[in-house]
Amino acid sequence: MLPPSSSTFRALRHHNYRLWAGADIVSVTGTWMQVLGLNWLVLTITDSATSVGVSLVVQALPTLLLGMWGGALADRLPTRPVVIAAQLAQAALAAALAVIAYTGVSSVAPIYMVALLSGVIGALGGPALGRFGAEVVPPDDLPNAMALGSILSSGARILGMSLAGALLPLTGDGGLFVINAATFFVVIAAVLAMRRAEFHQLEAAERRPGAVLEGLRLVLRTPWLLVVLALWFVSGSVGRNFQVTMAAMSAGPLGAGVGGYGLLSTVFAVGTVLGGFLAASRPRLTVRLLLITTFVTGAAQALSGLMPGLWTFAALMVPIAAGAVTVDTTVSARAQLDSPEAMRGRIIAALSIVSAGAGALGGPLLGWLSDTFGPRLALEIGGVCCVAASLLAAVALARLSGRTLRQAVRPRPAPAQI
Numbered sequence: 049m050l051p052p053s054s055s056t057f058r059a060l061r062h063h064n065y066r067l068w069a070g071a072d073i074v075s076v077t078g079t080w081m082q083v084l085g086l087n088w089l090v091l092t093i094t095d096s097a098t099s100v101g102v103s104l105v106v107q108a109l110p111t112l113l114l115g116m117w118g119g120a121l122a123d124r125l126p127t128r129p130v131v132i133a134a135q136l137a138q139a140a141l142a143a144a145l146a147v148i149a150y151t152g153v154s155s156v157a158p159i160y161m162v163a164l165l166s167g168v169i170g171a172l173g174g175p176a177l178g179r180f181g182a183e184v185v186p187p188d189d190l191p192n193a194m195a196l197g198s199i200l201s202s203g204a205r206i207l208g209m210s211l212a213g214a215l216l217p218l219t220g221d222g223g224l225f226v227i228n229a230a231t232f233f234v235v236i237a238a239v240l241a242m243r244r245a246e247f248h249q250l251e252a253a254e255r256r257p258g259a260v261l262e263g264l265r266l267v268l269r270t271p272w273l274l275v276v277l278a279l280w281f282v283s284g285s286v287g288r289n290f291q292v293t294m295a296a297m298s299a300g301p302l303g304a305g306v307g308g309y310g311l312l313s314t315v316f317a318v319g320t321v322l323g324g325f326l327a328a329s330r331p332r333l334t335v336r337l338l339l340i341t342t343f344v345t346g347a348a349q350a351l352s353g354l355m356p357g358l359w360t361f362a363a364l365m366v367p368i369a370a371g372a373v374t375v376d377t378t379v380s381a382r383a384q385l386d387s388p389e390a391m392r393g394r395i396i397a398a399l400s401i402v403s404a405g406a407g408a409l410g411g412p413l414l415g416w417l418s419d420t421f422g423p424r425l426a427l428e429i430g431g432v433c434c435v436a437a438s439l440l441a442a443v444a445l446a447r448l449s450g451r452t453l454r455q456a457v458r459p460r461p462a463p464a465q466i
Contacts, residue, residue: 056329059193064184064242071238072197073204078231080208082142085216085224086159089149092221093156103156103163110167111174111404115397120259122175122393124252131180131239134173135232141166142229149222171400178396180239182384183247191333191381198373199324206317251389263394266387273383275444276335277402280379282437283342284403285410286430287349288372290316290365292414293430296423297361304358315362319369326374333378335445341378343438345371350431353424 059065090099122130141162148158185193212224219226253259267273294316298309327333348368355361380399387395417426 059185059189059196062185064246065193067238067242068184069200071235073200074231074234076201076204077208078228080205081212081224082228084209084212085221089221090156090159099156103160106160107163107167108404108408110171111400114171115401116260116263116394118172119175119263119394119397122179123390124255127176127180130173130176132236134169135235137169139229139232142225146222146225174400175393175396179393183250186248192328194377194381195324195328198377199321202317202320250392253390263391266391267398271448272445275441276379279437279441281402281406283375283434284406287346287434289410289414292411293423293427296418300423302358308358312362312365315365316369319366320373323370323373326370327377333381335382338375338378339438339442341371341374343435346431346434350428353427
């Protein structure tokens with residue numbers, strides 16, 4: 049039996065994290081129920097898949113524009129009341145969507161407005177949510193908590209989509225939105241039930257002008273972090289947008305149709321759960337692990353473009369999905385733990401911005417590559433880009449490490465004689 053310190057589930061030893069994990073399952077389940085309901089509602093009103101894509105862009109845009117302001121607020125304000133306020137606001141927006149659905153509105157304008165406001169709340173409150181999640185466990189257990197969070201989120205995503213598919217014919221879109229609104233109160237109840245004495249408070253930043261620029265300067269003046277974020281951007285844009293390439297492969301070369309796409313989505317979700325367990329079982333999540341996993345995942349992605357049938361392609365989706373979760377968890381852990389506590393919110397905001405930007409660029413890019421050159425070549429191009437990025441990142445980090453070592457051993461000049 050593994051000792052508690054190296055246990056895959058060691059973060060669950062903490063009372064506050066157990067409450068947080070339970071609330072996370074409920075909240076993520078509700079979120080994915082609303083995602084399905086919202087997409088279906090927009091599609092029903094407009095009969096346009098493009099309109100569905102627009103709603104996703106509208107919701108992601110505030111993160112790109114306001115994310116660092118949210119990070120600055122998270123570093124300065126107490127996280128607990130910010131989290132509660134954000135949950136109440138999101139519950140109100142979910143209720144507004146229910147009203148829109150039940151009243152039979154024929155325009156998508158109010159839906160886009162709700163999506164935009166939801167994005168604003170996510171941009172301003174998301175870093176506080178991430179910082180609060182880091183306070184429910186001690187620093188040594190934070191990587192394990194992140195990995196377990198990936199497992200729970202993947203499982204809750206599967207549960208949410210399944211429940212939404214079953215309930216949609218019974219409750220309609222509005223019922224899914226009502227359920228999601230209720231889940232936010234579960235999160236609030238969990239936060240209020242946590243033991244104050246068991247929080248691991250992070251150092252707060254002083255209130256002063258220029259906090260956003262200070263966060264940007266920290267990222268730009270930390271070479272290793274820039275390299276890691278650049279690698280993550282490449283892998284996130286052309287290496288993790290498998291919702292696009294799986295659909296294109298299923299509809300095109302594999303000839304599997306919507307049933308095949310559903311199978312691939314399920315297999316991919318199973319892979320993300322396995323990846324969460326892999327990350328959680330590691331005593332430490334290192335940059336070396338990040339480089340190796342990105343390289344192997346990129347090579348597997350390039351190889352997937354050569355798979356002749358549905359089942360061989362699906363088999364490669366498992367390690368690819370597992371690798372994607374391991375990469376995401378490792379980047380988040382290293383970026384947070386190796387940065388000043390008083391800057392944690394702004395670092396989380398930077399991660400959100402990079403992730404949103406990668407998704408916004410990668411989805412259309414892979415779609416264009418699939419339409420122009422075929423999905424097989426799109427997968428191969430994306431995989432090769434990820435492999436090349438991992439090798440370049442390894443060289444850059446090795447040079448940075450060597451420069452740091454030379455600076456550390458360089459003899460200092462003798463003090464001037466007086």
